[in-house]
Amino acid sequence: MVSCSHLVVMLAVVVSVAVLAEAESQGEATVHIVHMEKGDTPLDEVEDKHIEVLASVCGGSHEKAKELVLYQYKHGMRGFSAKLTPEQVTELLTKPGVIAVNKQGVSHLHGGAVTTGGAASAGVNCVKYTNV
Numbered sequence: 001m002v003s004c005s006h007l008v009v010m011l012a013v014v015v016s017v018a019v020l021a022e023a024e025s026q027g028e029a030t031v032h033i034v035h036m037e038k039g040d041t042p043l044d045e046v047e048d049k050h051i052e053v054l055a056s057v058c059g060g061s062h063e064k065a066k067e068l069v070l071y072q073y074k075h076g077m078r079g080f081s082a083k084l085t086p087e088q089v090t091e092l093l094t095k096p097g098v099i100a101v102n103k104q105g106v107s108h109l110h111g112g113a114v115t116t117g118g119a120a121s122a123g124v125n126c127v128k129y130t131n132v
Contacts, residue, residue, distance in 0.1 A: 029083040
């Protein structure tokens with residue numbers, strides 16, 4: 001039998017998902033991970049480079065870009081997480097050095113792999129191979 005506390009938790013999850021879906025459909029900002037090319041930017045300048053790219057879709061405002069950034073990735077990969085509108089995501093995908101922009105969430109690979117190698121140079125932001 002399902003306890004009352006389990007029902008409350010399940011209801012909270014359903015409501016949260018519905019609220020997030022509604023926010024996204026109205027063009028509100030949601031959290032995305034922006035994967036950048038490693039390039040030759042020195043490690044101590046990476047954060048500034050991320051802010052510069054994000055500012056380019058925030059009307060040129062470095063202050064607004066800094067407010068949107070939630071986390072900067074500098075070691076295992078280069079990039080950042082930020083709250084972005086659908087319009088900002090679309091615009092970021094056209095910027096040099098941006099490999100992919102993915103909505104924050106859990107991704108599953110089933111018998112495949114994700115690659116951004118040669119695909120990025122061909123103008124493809126992210127290629128996902130499944131069941132290969």
